[in-house]
């Protein structure tokens with residue numbers, strides 16, 4: 673945790689920039705091998721909106737932004753569960769959520785998925801049974 677960031681042998685700074693053009697201030701512990709933080713890594717194919725939201729958090733693991741409810745949306749389908757999981761993972765990685773908050777949300781998503789998958793299985797079984805009875 674040195675502040676000697678001007679020294680050239682301290683390359684652990686994100687190569688990305690924030691939406692307002694200022695250099696990314698993400699802490700060195702979150703810089704990927706690519707030289708970017710999780711939010712700016714081009715290989716992560718992160719959508720620009722999310723990058724902009726997360727990029728607004730400057731080096732502050734203490735400054736939690738939380739999740740954007742508009743981005744999070746409803747939790748009604750398997751695709752929603754994936755979106756939630758990805759958003760929470762990103763938010764924890766960038767410090768918007770604490771690891772504990774992330775664990776709490778992901779545990780809830782996991783429980784939801786179990787219930788969802790059980791319901792889906794019941795529907796498939798019911799459909800299968802109906803097909804058997806209606807068949808020849």
Ligand SMILES: [Zn+2]
Nearest residue numbers: 686696709712
């Ligand atoms: Zn960055």
